[in-house]
Amino acid sequence: MTPATTAAGTRDLPHPAREEIRLEGVLHALSDPVRLRIVRDLAADSDELFACSYFDLPVTKSTTTHHFRVLRECGVIRQTYRGTAKMNGLRRQDLDALFPGLLDALLAAAGRQAARLGTD
Amino acid sequence: MTPATTAAGTRDLPHPAREEIRLEGVLHALSDPVRLRIVRDLAADSDELFACSYFDLPVTKSTTTHHFRVLRECGVIRQTYRGTAKMNGLRRQDLDALFPGLLDALLAAAGRQAARLGTD
């Protein structure tokens, strides 16, 4: 009855290895406003994990699922199940190792633009 | 016979003003490998202008035109006519003013990845 489960409360999700993360993929992932919003919120509390339902996004649940999957498959976030929730965290270590300074510059740029446009 | 010309050898092209440049647009523009390649080449000699034909791209001429237009409309490059050629230059000042450090971080990340993958 539980074909995809392996252990108690643990379904594994496919993540790219660090070396498989591509800059173009990261940029594409962050070029969508909804996904950029998610990443900014995750970065605000970088040591914490947040469930998908934590985010207040202007799209439906299934679209939300889609965006989180894109972020995971591009290597921007890591997703793990915890009970019925799916916890999300930035892959800061991996991204910083691959592209030092990039994530900080992107987040600073996003923050700057949000302040400038009053979209915060 | 020259409906779009205004002065000798001068046809103007629409560019977004600095304040109109959006981070999402810049990231989208750079998420394409061909366009990222163009921007890297432009940045290698940041004070110089290069004609479209300068670049050795793996696409046809009309596709090249398309990519340069995307870069211009997103505010990443500035294009000016010079004779029959169209000169291209990075909008470094505008981008640095809007998003300090972003362009450098992006170029460094692209260079790092190219070195890692042997795509240089």
Add this chain to the structure above:
DNA sequence: GTCAAACTACGATGTCCTTCGTACAATGCA
């Protein structure tokens, strides 16, 4: 065992994007 909560899978839809070929326009030079 039942039920609600959280998330997924699937299919549909409309839009945007990349790419191309072909035909055309603008410029400078012989």
Add this chain to the structure above:
DNA sequence: TGCATTGTACGAAGGACATCGTAGTTTGAC
């Protein structure tokens, strides 16, 4: 004037993408 160079416009094809609704799965709690 004729011609080569450089780039554009237009349309088309094929794929990718964002969005949604509905139905289903997984989990924990009662």
